[in-house]
Amino acid sequence: xxxxxxxxxxxxxxxxxxxxxxxxxxxxxxxxxxxxxxxxxxxxxxxxxxxxxxxxxxxxxxxxxxxxxxxxxxxxxxxxxxxxxxxxxxxxxxxxxxxxxxxxxxxxxxxxxxxxxxxxxxxxxxxxxxxxxxxxxxxxxxxxxxxxxxxxxxxxxxxxxxxxxxxxxxxxxxxxxxxxxxxxxxxxxxxxxxxxxxxxxxxxxxxxxxxxxxxxxxxxxxxxxxxxxxxxxxxxxxxxxxxxxxxxxxxxxxxxxxxxxxxxxxxxxxx
Amino acid sequence: xxxxxxxxxxxxxxxxxxxxxxxxxxxxxxxxxxxxxxxxxxxxxxxxxxxxxxxxxxxxxxxxxxxxxxxxxxxxxxxxxxxxxxxxxxxxxxxxxxxxxxxxxxxxxxxxxxxxxxxxxxxxxxxxxxxxxxxxxxxxxxxxxxxxxxxxxxxxxxxxxxxxxxxxxxxxxxxxxxxxxxxxxxxxxxxxxxxxxxxxxxxxxxxxxxxxxxxxxxxxxxxxxxxxxxxxxxxxxxxxxxxxxxxxxxxxxxxxxxxxxxxxxxxxxxxxxxxxxxxxxxxxxxxxxxxxxxxxxxxxxxxxxxxxxxxxxxxxxxxxxxxxxxxxxxxxxxxxxxxxxxxxxxxxxxxxxxxxxxxxxxxxxxxxxxxxxxxxxxxxxxxxxxxxxxxxxxxxxxxxxxxxxxxxxxxxx
Numbered sequence: 001x002x003x004x005x006x007x008x009x010x011x012x013x014x015x016x017x018x019x020x021x022x023x024x025x026x027x028x029x030x031x032x033x034x035x036x037x038x039x040x041x042x043x044x045x046x047x048x049x050x051x052x053x054x055x056x057x058x059x060x061x062x063x064x065x066x067x068x069x070x071x072x073x074x075x076x077x078x079x080x081x082x083x084x085x086x087x088x089x090x091x092x093x094x095x096x097x098x099x100x101x102x103x104x105x106x107x108x109x110x111x112x113x114x115x116x117x118x119x120x121x122x123x124x125x126x127x128x129x130x131x132x133x134x135x136x137x138x139x140x141x142x143x144x145x146x147x148x149x150x151x152x153x154x155x156x157x158x159x160x161x162x163x164x165x166x167x168x169x170x171x172x173x174x175x176x177x178x179x180x181x182x183x184x185x186x187x188x189x190x191x192x193x194x195x196x197x198x199x200x201x202x203x204x205x206x207x208x209x210x211x212x213x214x215x216x217x218x219x220x221x222x223x224x225x226x227x228x229x230x231x232x233x234x235x236x237x238x239x240x241x242x243x244x245x246x247x248x249x250x251x252x253x254x255x256x257x258x259x260x261x262x263x264x265x266x267x268x269x270x271x
Numbered sequence: 272x273x274x275x276x277x278x279x280x281x282x283x284x285x286x287x288x289x290x291x292x293x294x295x296x297x298x299x300x301x302x303x304x305x306x307x308x309x310x311x312x313x314x315x316x317x318x319x320x321x322x323x324x325x326x327x328x329x330x331x332x333x334x335x336x337x338x339x340x341x342x343x344x345x346x347x348x349x350x351x352x353x354x355x356x357x358x359x360x361x362x363x364x365x366x367x368x369x370x371x372x373x374x375x376x377x378x379x380x381x382x383x384x385x386x387x388x389x390x391x392x393x394x395x396x397x398x399x400x401x402x403x404x405x406x407x408x409x410x411x412x413x414x415x416x417x418x419x420x421x422x423x424x425x426x427x428x429x430x431x432x433x434x435x436x437x438x439x440x441x442x443x444x445x446x447x448x449x450x451x452x453x454x455x456x457x458x459x460x461x462x463x464x465x466x467x468x469x470x471x472x473x474x475x476x477x478x479x480x481x482x483x484x485x486x487x488x489x490x491x492x493x494x495x496x497x498x499x500x501x502x503x504x505x506x507x508x509x510x511x512x513x514x515x516x517x518x519x520x521x522x523x524x525x526x527x528x529x530x531x532x533x534x535x536x537x538x539x540x541x542x543x544x545x546x547x548x549x550x551x552x553x554x555x556x557x558x559x560x561x562x563x564x565x566x567x568x569x570x571x572x573x574x575x576x577x578x579x580x581x582x583x584x585x586x587x588x589x590x591x592x593x594x595x596x597x598x599x600x601x602x603x604x605x606x607x608x609x610x611x612x613x614x615x616x617x618x619x620x621x622x623x624x625x626x627x628x629x630x631x632x633x634x635x636x637x638x639x640x641x642x643x644x645x646x647x648x649x650x651x652x653x654x655x656x657x658x659x660x661x662x663x664x665x666x667x668x669x670x671x672x673x674x675x676x677x678x679x680x681x682x683x684x
Contacts (some may be wrong), residue, residue: 035569038548048569054333059340119367126375207364214368214381215327215358223330226359230331231540234570 025244031237051238062223066246069219072134073202074250076141080198081191083142084149088157091150106150109143118208125212132214140212141205145198152197156190185262192258196251203247220246306600312410312608316351318601323354325599326591326606328386330359334564338622347609353602362391369400372596380596383603387435388589389427393667395592396434402593402600404433409608412436416611417630421663422588428501428666435590436607439619440626442586442657443485443579446546446554446562446650450574457581459493459520465553466527472552474529474536474545477682478674482539482557487677488665489584491517497662505668511676521681533683547571559657560624563648577651583660588628613638621645626654 031037032051034044055062090096091103109117121140122131130136160183168178184191206221213219224239306318324347330336336357344355360368365385372380387395395401406412416423416437423437424430447455452469456462466473476483494517503509511518525532529551536542539555546554547570558564565571591610593603609615613634616627624647631639647653665673 036547039550046569050568057337059337119371122368122371123375126372126377131372132381210360210364211368211371215325215360216381223359226329226331226361227333229361229538229540231538231544232331232333233544235333 028237028240028244031233032241034234048234051234054235055238055242060223061218062242065218065223066220066242069203069221070246070250072138072217072219073141073199076138076145076202077195077199079138080142080145080149080202081153081194083146084153084194085157085187085191087146087150088153091154092157093162107147110147114144114207118211121208122211131212132216134213134217137209137213137217137219140208141202144205144208145201148197148201149194152190152194153187156187160186188258188262192255195254199250199254200247203243308405308408308600308604312408315408315601315604319599319605320352322599322602323356324383324602324606325356325358325381326384326386327358327360327365327382328384329361330357332623334623338619342618342622343610343615346615347606350609351605353606355606362387366391366395366400369395369594369596370398373398373400378596379598380594381598382594383597383599384606385592385594386438386589387592388587389664390667390670392426392431392435392590392592393429396429400595401434402595402597403435405593405600405604405607406431406433406436409436409604409611411608411612415613415616415629415633417633420630426590426667427587427664427670429668431590435592436611437588437628438591438610439623440586440588440628441557442559442626442661443482443489443555443557443584444559444561444577444652444657445579445584446556446565446571446575446577447552448572448574449576450572451549452552455576455578457578459490459580462490462580463520463524463527466524469552470527471529471531472550473527474532474542474551475555476539476542477535477537478677479671480538482542482555483535484670484674485557485585486555487521487673488670489580489662490521491673492585492662493580493582494520497665500665500669501663503666503669505666505672507672507676510669510672514673514676518676518680521677522684525681525684532681535682558624559626560647560651562650563624566649571650573649575650579652579657579660581660583662585664586657586661587664613641617641617645624648624651626657 030044033047033049035046035048035050037044054060087102087106091099118140121143125131125136125140130139164182164186165175165178168182169175173181203219204221205219206225209217209219210222213222215222220239220243224236224243227239228236230236307314326339336359339355339357344357347353347355362385365382365387369380369382385395385401392401412418418424422440426435452465454461454465454468456465475486478484478487491514495514499513503513529536529545536545542551543554543556545551559577562571562575562577566573566575591607593600593607597603611628613629616629617638619625620627620642627642631642634642664670
């Protein structure tokens with residue numbers, strides 16, 4: 001009996017969460033094509049293709065910018081996940097001098113207000129000639145995403161432990177093989193979570209990208225935010241829609257690739 | 272084995288990183304030798320050929336973005352072989368970027384032209400972020416601009432001294448839907464009555480919003496006059512005393528505003544959205560032809576009309592400056608020279624409905640005719656009527672003081 005009621009509660013909560021996510025999405029879809037939508041009308045009173053035209057207008061370079069933006073964020077996400085796997089292993093499995101400091105420093109970018117951080121690092125990056133380059137933007141995004149990815153990977157690495165890998169060593173597997181066939185599949189859910197998390201953080205980053213990229217490195221948020229800030233609901237929604245759809249597509253692709261990876265490994269193991 | 276893994280990872284990182292930073296090494300303007308602003312305009316034209324000029328400014332107006340990219344850029348390419356790169360960035364961020372570059376001692380920055388005016392120009396010039404004087408070297412400046420005009424000499428009361436060239440003229444106007452509100456307030460007293468009648472349906476953007484701030488200055492001008500501010504000392508107590516009657520009025524006004532003046536919308540964009548939704552009966556804009564633009568887009572009803580106070584509303588000019596560390600000053604000067612030409616100003620007037628900066632009596636008959644036949648659209652006031660109701664901006668350093676006083680003594684009081 002108790003089980004059932006908690007189940008029902010869970011269901012209500014799930015539907016509420018789903019509604020909280022989907023309702024604004026529906027409104028965004030409507031606004032992307034709406035011209036006027038005054039209260040209390042349930043549906044927009046007039047529609048226009050202003051948003052669509054703007055997105056597809058060649059001078060806006062929306063799609064080239066979107067492509068390079070996705071490439072940049074994917075690079076950040078992959079690097080962030082790789083660094084996080086290694087950092088998590090180091091922190092969990094090894095004892096070394098300065099481990100506590102490293103642990104703390106990995107959280108630091110989130111403790112400093114982002115404007116302060118960005119202004120400071122801007123000067124440093126200019127001196128290192130990293131400002132206005134994609135590499136500079138990638139590094140800055142990495143600094144922002146690492147606290148999240150490291151934490152995800154650390155918890156998972158801790159819970160999986162070293163025992164299984166050691167078992168493989170005992171059976172004669174090399175460290176690389178034991179990582180690839182034992183730890184990696186076990187870590188995969190965390191890796192997918194890290195990549196998605198880092199991707200979305202990087203993709204939606206505005207102020208640091210603006211300052212470090214200096215208008216030379218264009219990302220999608222940089223063309224979207226001015227319209228949202230201005231309060232242009234039609235254009236803001238149209239851009240937001242492209243943002244959401246492209247992100248969902250990227251996530252689906254990442255998921256499919258990762259799952260295929262896992263399947264192949266399983267098959268290999270059975271042979 | 273472990274070392275090998277590490278190596279693979281390192282190579283991967285290196286490949287990804289270099290793959291993404293291909294296009295940052297060569298600067299197309301590097302071949303440009305020794306820029307000399309006094310070398311004569313023909314030399315500048317020669318130096319500017321084949322270069323890229325970047326233009327940084329607010330990017331939230333799709334009409335302007337389209338005009339710059341689809342009309343101005345191709346023309347510059349054809350006429351001067353200059354590639355114009357328009358970058359949308361808020362002026363605060365542009366100044367932060369310039370300040371950072373200055374702090375790091377970067378002599379060749381990335382910004383050439385900046386869309387700027389008022390307090391931002393004041394602080395940029397004071398902090399030595401701008402290049403100049405350059406306007407006296409532009410042939411079109413002498414040819415088309417009224418060099419004795421107050422707004423060409425001073426920007427928000429601060430001497431320009433050739434550090435920026437006029438780009439467009441703005442003036443605060445009010446919008447109402449004549450189908451909803453037949454009456455038109457002509458001064459602050461009538462405006463108060465208007466707010467009483469439509470209680471809770473009028474408001475303005477919280478200062479320091481650009482438009483909200485201009486609106487408060489217009490009310491202040493109407494109540495205590497504008498002349499005294501032109502020479503006023505930038506001291507908080509002096510300003511407070513001068514505007515005390517206006518503060519009194521604003522506090523009285525609060526009672527009848529949206530949400531009883533306890534809160535104000537953060538941006539004029541929100542005010543505009545609320546007006547579109549019918550939640551407010553009045554909106555305002557710095558673009559004098561905003562009504563026509565909105566009706567054309569279909570976001571305003573056809574019955575929306577523009578109005579101003581009998582005593583006038585504040586108007587200002589926006590300008591283009593050149594960054595001190597601009598990598599292509601010659602190119603920037605050629606582009607600015609083109610922008611202040613009668614032809615480009617007329618195109619801008621047609622496409623964006625921005626008040627032109629060229630002096631009408633310096634134009635040829637042909638050029639005059641082109642300006643005259645521009646269809647300014649529905650629901651707006653003609654240019655001569657606007658300009659006759661145009662009040663000068665306060666000195667730039669008074670503006671933040673008034674914004675501060677408003678926050679302390681008006682909002683929620």
